[in-house]
Amino acid sequence: MAELVSEYKIAKEIYEHGKEIILTDEAQEMKKFTQHGDTSVFEHAVSVAKYSLIYAIAFEKIFGKELDKKSLVRGALLHDYFLYDWHEKHKGHGLHGFTHPRTAADNADRDFDLNDREKDIISKHMFPLTPIPPKHIESAIVCIADKWCAICETFKIDISSYIIYRINFRFDLVRGNIRIGRESHALK
Numbered sequence: 001m002a003e004l005v006s007e008y009k010i011a012k013e014i015y016e017h018g019k020e021i022i023l024t025d026e027a028q029e030m031k032k033f034t035q036h037g038d039t040s041v042f043e044h045a046v047s048v049a050k051y052s053l054i055y056a057i058a059f060e061k062i063f064g065k066e067l068d069k070k071s072l073v074r075g076a077l078l079h080d081y082f083l084y085d086w087h088e089k090h091k092g093h094g095l096h097g098f099t100h101p102r103t104a105a106d107n108a109d110r111d112f113d114l115n116d117r118e119k120d121i122i123s124k125h126m127f128p129l130t131p132i133p134p135k136h137i138e139s140a141i142v143c144i145a146d147k148w149c150a151i152c153e154t155f156k157i158d159i160s161s162y163i164i165y166r167i168n169f170r171f172d173l174v175r176g177n178i179r180i181g182r183e184s185h186a187l188k
């Protein structure tokens, strides 16, 4: 897919579409929880946003149909916004695979202003484990990208470290955690 669009452009597009989510303390909470292997839920979400965008761009080129890429990225970023450690089975998370899409959708709906497409992306991303199929192409794309990222993370195959670095870099820059150039030009 490298010939379709560069990693730099993908990172830029994820940030532009997703910054109202990425820059919030609420979304940053996902860094506290592990998803697969050594990957945090936040890193997993960024990785899913990356592959969702790549698949969407390929879909648009093949079928000549424009997709809602902003909703795609926002839904991908929040698809696992369940905000607990699902490895702690003794805390009632034994049915996590079946229940977390609803939990994530409810949490996301509480903390962010979502449209119907974004809600569908979040609540249907575990299809076919959860039986109701995605209603939109964007939801189906995130559903597929999620499975691809989960496999790579489980087997510790690095597919998204550059994108994750870029997104964290933009976050730190906006928050003033890092400074570029001379002190007089430093971001406040």
Ligand SMILES: [Fe+2]
Residues within 6 Å of the ligand: 079, 080, 100, 101, 125, 126
């Ligand atoms: Fe999930």
Ligand SMILES: [Fe+2]
Residues within 6 Å of the ligand: 044, 048, 079, 080, 146
């Ligand atoms: Fe996921």
